[in-house]
Amino acid sequence: MQFVQIKSTTAYDLSSTVFDFMLPSGITLSQGDSYSQKGLGGYHGSVNFTDSGGTQKTAYYAISVYSQNDRYLGLTNGIAVFKQPWKNVVAIAYHELNETRTDADVEEVNRTGNQQLLGWYSDKGGEVGDYPITEAGYNLSAVFREVPLANGESVPIQYMYSNRVHGLEDPNTITTIA
Numbered sequence: 001m002q003f004v005q006i007k008s009t010t011a012y013d014l015s016s017t018v019f020d021f022m023l024p025s026g027i028t029l030s031q032g033d034s035y036s037q038k039g040l041g042g043y044h045g046s047v048n049f050t051d052s053g054g055t056q057k058t059a060y061y062a063i064s065v066y067s068q069n070d071r072y073l074g075l076t077n078g079i080a081v082f083k084q085p086w087k088n089v090v091a092i093a094y095h096e097l098n099e100t101r102t103d104a105d106v107e108e109v110n111r112t113g114n115q116q117l118l119g120w121y122s123d124k125g126g127e128v129g130d131y132p133i134t135e136a137g138y139n140l141s142a143v144f145r146e147v148p149l150a151n152g153e154s155v156p157i158q159y160m161y162s163n164r165v166h167g168l169e170d171p172n173t174i175t176t177i178a
Contacts, residue, residue, distance in 0.1 A: 029065040041079035045107035062096035099129035
């Protein structure tokens with residue numbers, strides 16, 4: 001595995017940037033007691049640092065595993081819903097970026113204990129991006145779906161929980177109000 005070091009963050013607006021790292025095929029991702037061969041698709045967090053001018057900064061990141069079913073080894077890595085691995089990679093990136101957006105400071109909470117920074121949906125630590133998965137009884141094909149684009153192609157995404165229907169909602173069913 002090759003590690004990438006970002007030597008300068010001056011080219012990035014850190015208030016609106018997430019560094020999204022995609023792991024290559026064959027790499028097992030682990031975080032604590034969870035690992036990708038048992039369903040971990042990725043995780044997200046933040047890094048605090050002091051820039052060269054002495055200013056405190058925070059950089060946000062998401063890490064996604066290359067999710068696939070390896071029929072030769074009989075292993076599943078990550079969350080492999082689709083037959084084509086690239087669709088799994090896109091769906092997991094979508095999931096992790098949603099979680100970064102809705103619970104950006106989870107690592108800051110872990111570092112400081114400041115519960116006010118949580119973006120979770122419950123006091124038990126459930127994240128907004130995981131809620132649809134648990135609500136669907138871990139039926140991943142109900143949550144990770146392909147939706148049609150205006151140009152006739154389709155793209156893999158994760159359905160999110162909708163307060164409007166109190167459950168998963170296909171984004172194509174939502175009508176735009178002008």
